[in-house]
Amino acid sequence: MKIRILITGGTFDKEYDELTGRLFFRDTHLPEMLRLGRCRLDVAIETVMMIDSLELEDSGRMAIVERARESAETAIVITHGTDTIVETARALAAGALRDKTIVLTGAMVPYAFGSSDGLFNLGSALSFVQVLPPGVYVAMNGQHFPWNGVDKNRATGSFEPV
Amino acid sequence: MKIRILITGGTFDKEYDELTGRLFFRDTHLPEMLRLGRCRLDVAIETVMMIDSLELEDSGRMAIVERARESAETAIVITHGTDTIVETARALAAGALRDKTIVLTGAMVPYAFGSSDGLFNLGSALSFVQVLPPGVYVAMNGQHFPWNGVDKNRATGSFEPV
Amino acid sequence: MKIRILITGGTFDKEYDELTGRLFFRDTHLPEMLRLGRCRLDVAIETVMMIDSLELEDSGRMAIVERARESAETAIVITHGTDTIVETARALAAGALRDKTIVLTGAMVPYAFGSSDGLFNLGSALSFVQVLPPGVYVAMNGQHFPWNGVDKNRATGSFEPV
Amino acid sequence: MKIRILITGGTFDKEYDELTGRLFFRDTHLPEMLRLGRCRLDVAIETVMMIDSLELEDSGRMAIVERARESAETAIVITHGTDTIVETARALAAGALRDKTIVLTGAMVPYAFGSSDGLFNLGSALSFVQVLPPGVYVAMNGQHFPWNGVDKNRATGSFEPV
Numbered sequence: 001m002k003i004r005i006l007i008t009g010g011t012f013d014k015e016y017d018e019l020t021g022r023l024f025f026r027d028t029h030l031p032e033m034l035r036l037g038r039c040r041l042d043v044a045i046e047t048v049m050m051i052d053s054l055e056l057e058d059s060g061r062m063a064i065v066e067r068a069r070e071s072a073e074t075a076i077v078i079t080h081g082t083d084t085i086v087e088t089a090r091a092l093a094a095g096a097l098r099d100k101t102i103v104l105t106g107a108m109v110p111y112a113f114g115s116s117d118g119l120f121n122l123g124s125a126l127s128f129v130q131v132l133p134p135g136v137y138v139a140m141n142g143q144h145f146p147w148n149g150v151d152k153n154r155a156t157g158s159f160e161p162v
Numbered sequence: 163m164k165i166r167i168l169i170t171g172g173t174f175d176k177e178y179d180e181l182t183g184r185l186f187f188r189d190t191h192l193p194e195m196l197r198l199g200r201c202r203l204d205v206a207i208e209t210v211m212m213i214d215s216l217e218l219e220d221s222g223r224m225a226i227v228e229r230a231r232e233s234a235e236t237a238i239v240i241t242h243g244t245d246t247i248v249e250t251a252r253a254l255a256a257g258a259l260r261d262k263t264i265v266l267t268g269a270m271v272p273y274a275f276g277s278s279d280g281l282f283n284l285g286s287a288l289s290f291v292q293v294l295p296p297g298v299y300v301a302m303n304g305q306h307f308p309w310n311g312v313d314k315n316r317a318t319g320s321f322e323p324v
Numbered sequence: 325m326k327i328r329i330l331i332t333g334g335t336f337d338k339e340y341d342e343l344t345g346r347l348f349f350r351d352t353h354l355p356e357m358l359r360l361g362r363c364r365l366d367v368a369i370e371t372v373m374m375i376d377s378l379e380l381e382d383s384g385r386m387a388i389v390e391r392a393r394e395s396a397e398t399a400i401v402i403t404h405g406t407d408t409i410v411e412t413a414r415a416l417a418a419g420a421l422r423d424k425t426i427v428l429t430g431a432m433v434p435y436a437f438g439s440s441d442g443l444f445n446l447g448s449a450l451s452f453v454q455v456l457p458p459g460v461y462v463a464m465n466g467q468h469f470p471w472n473g474v475d476k477n478r479a480t481g482s483f484e485p486v
Numbered sequence: 487m488k489i490r491i492l493i494t495g496g497t498f499d500k501e502y503d504e505l506t507g508r509l510f511f512r513d514t515h516l517p518e519m520l521r522l523g524r525c526r527l528d529v530a531i532e533t534v535m536m537i538d539s540l541e542l543e544d545s546g547r548m549a550i551v552e553r554a555r556e557s558a559e560t561a562i563v564i565t566h567g568t569d570t571i572v573e574t575a576r577a578l579a580a581g582a583l584r585d586k587t588i589v590l591t592g593a594m595v596p597y598a599f600g601s602s603d604g605l606f607n608l609g610s611a612l613s614f615v616q617v618l619p620p621g622v623y624v625a626m627n628g629q630h631f632p633w634n635g636v637d638k639n640r641a642t643g644s645f646e647p648v
């Protein structure tokens with residue numbers, strides 16, 4: 001089974017700019033994370049965008065759906081900012097990708113900052129995508145949720161069933 | 163769903179003794195790893211032993227099977243040294259635990275050493291255990307294998323189907 | 325010799341707030357850094373403020389000078405944001421603390437982010453303060469500069485003689 | 487001022503071999519550590535050997551003295567295993583290198599293991615070597631000791647005056 005990984009940015013891939021003291025995006029850390037995890041899955045990594053998901057608009061969201069639709073692989077993991085990950089999951093579900101298993105995941109702390117949940121979430125998302133039936137899911141906190149059964153609790157930063 | 167995590171030691175939990183320059187075991191790092199992963203699963207952690215799996219003998223292996231059998235939970239993750247993880251998987255399969263999903267996982271580099279695959283593997287094992295049908299599996303390198311379909315390639319450190 | 329460490333904040337002590345995605349200050353990381361460095365010096369740590377040095381005004385700068393003046397120790401290390409570290413060094417020099425060796429240092433990347441220069445700079449500043457004659461110095465990049473002979477190159481993030 | 491850094495191995499540079507589970511030496515981490523510390527000193531790095539200092543014999547020790555003697559630079563930092571760092575300091579002092587400032591330093595935990603004191607000690611040694619008068623010193627734990635006034639306390643792992 002080949003898995004497509006679509007990168008959209010989010011906290012996952014933020015870095016610290018030591019000249020300005022601000023967070024920014026450069027290249028994705030996914031290849032480095034897969035190396036660290038000694039991942040032996042057959043994956044194709046594709047950067048769709050590098051964006052804070054609070055800045056993601058409808059056109060960008062449609063671009064993600066489009067890339068998922070055009071993917072030859074039926075197992076797709078999408079890294080995404082957690083703030084609007086549920087909106088993008090909804091757009092994917094509306095996109096009529098009935099035969100694909102799509103798992104969106106994110107991170108609360110940038111991978112580059114050492115204390116990140118990103119590696120845990122990536123291992124989790126890549127595992128769920130191999131065994132869940134077709135559908136759109138969000139994988140966070142070791143759990144998986146159907147796209148229409150989850151929301152981010154902004155007070156705790158955790159994802160909860162709704 | 164509640165998940166039982168059985169700790170048996172292995173590279174996962176090795177630490178560096180700065181007075182002797184040797185690797186040793188102290189407490190498990192699992193609780194810290196679950197915190198880092200912002201894991202919100204309902205888990206019960208139980209340390210069965212803290213041992214290098216090369217030193218694991220039949221009696222120790224039987225103790226692990228016994229703890230899995232007595233576990234009230236039907237989803238069980240076992241952290242284990244990679245060198246004999248397949249032998250323990252075989253013992254578990256022989257233990258007639260037909261109604262349980264048991265996923266063994268390990269690490270190639272100690273979690274405490276920063277560049278570990280442990281967090282990735284833990285996220286992976288905890289995800290597989292929630293969705294795989296009853297059986298005994300090894301989860302490494304982002305993949306999962308049935309207990310009788312895997313072996314460690316000692317030249318590369320990777321797990322491969324057999 | 326006892327050394328006083330005055331904490332004023334700066335990049336050194338910034339952390340990532342995973343709920344807001346912003347950088348903020350909580351407690352200083354100095355005690356943890358000294359533990360990591362296995363530091364056996366006799367130090368007294370005092371938090372004067374926790375502030376981004378771009379927000380440091382004259383009154384705050386005077387508070388730092390005052391704390392240095394009142395310090396019983398003649399060896400003083402000050403952790404400080406790099407953006408205005410030279411201004412504070414100048415204020416300390418004008419403060420007529422003629423009998424004291426004062427070394428200011430900072431970091432380009434927060435200690436909490438893993439890839440920080442903070443531990444290197446701290447080891448450097450604590451060493452310089454033990455052997456330099458009385459005066460006010462800035463220690464960055466492994467180097468030490470007199471207060472009136474240094475400036476931050478904002479294009480490179482390095483400190484250079486002027 | 488140009489500083490020569492002589493690498494001899496020691497815990498500083500040990501790595502974890504994930505195939506054998508043993509510690510070993512590959513290349514030195516010094517260039518990476520200097521990058522992390524944003525070091526702007528003019529340094530020349532030279533690997534004399536990569537060895538556990540418990541295995542260092544007289545001939546090896548003489549090779550270190552020889553390299554220090556032949557160094558054109560009068561400021562020399564030597565990274566060294568802590569177990570016999572004092573013996574090598576003594577050999578250097580006996581080597582009649584009267585015009586040079588030589589600072590030996592080491593680490594209790596390998597740099598590659600994340601929780602190392604190595605970066606702190608390196609910042610410290612590079613600072614002491616710039617300002618101490620000619621002589622042979624050991625820099626550990628934020629402190630510096632003359633070669634004939636220090637010993638490692640093997641029970642605590644700290645260096646103490648004798």
